[in-house]
Amino acid sequence: MTAAPPAPSIARDRLPGNAGIWVGIFCVLVEFLLLFCVYFVAKAHHREAFLTGPDKLATVAGVAITVFLLTSGYCMVKAVEAIRRDERRATLRWVLGAIALGLAYPVIKFFEIRWNVAHGIDGEAGIFYTTYYYLTLNHLVHVTWGLFGLLWVAARTAMGMYSREDYSGLEAAAMYWHTTDTIWLVIFPFFYVLR
Amino acid sequence: MGHAEKIWLLLIGLTGAGAWLGETGHSSWTLAFVVAGLIALKGRLVIDHYMEMTSAKPRLRRVLYAFLAIVPTMVLVSHGWSDVLRRLTTIN
Known part of the structure; x- marks a missing residue:
């Protein structure tokens, strides 16, 4: 049995993924910065609603989403590490793991919204909850694009289209996925922690 | 334990700490910081x-x-200077 080749060292000043994905990532960052401005302006105008609003939300749902997204992101880190060693089957397993864990997000969101509505928290329950639905559902849309991207990458990995020499598509999907992680790490305290 | 695993554990731990803090339910400079x-x-x-x-x-x-x-x-500004932010974003 031959040992797996060592992962190549990472070059400095590189562009992870490809230029196209970075255009998309910058657009997403600007978009969410603008949405965060909406949050801060609404909070400045309705202090009381933002002081008491988080009390009625299910923090456990926010924590669960964070844990699943971070773990899914970890799987994509391992997928990139695996393809750098040319371990294609391991790469596919890690990508599929990332997809499975990422799919927990819409499932948790579905049950969270159902729980919310049962407790009278819909889009018209007040400015805090309107902002909460606005930001979290917008983030869910971006995660959905990311999941489609990961499915595409999984199919290409299964077809053997990535190698240690060329894995920019896989890495691009990982970069986008980590960006949605980073944005959720901001949204989570906005609605479940901060007063 | 590898590097990626240590970072994942740290992130999960910090998430737990943040959630616990949220359950205290108080608005303060400490919480904002x-x-x-x-x-x-x-x-x-x-x-x-x-x-x-x-x-x-x-x-x-x-x-x-x-x-x-x-x-x-923005988190700190909105906590400490919400009056200024409200004034700047009020349309008369």
């Missing part, structure tokens, strides 16, 4: 260790770091 710090620290862990931005083109890294600088600053 801790939340701003957690956003900056967790974001930096993802950007530096998951996205490997320390070896990426400086321009990409600077944009992501700027995002992580702006958001916690």
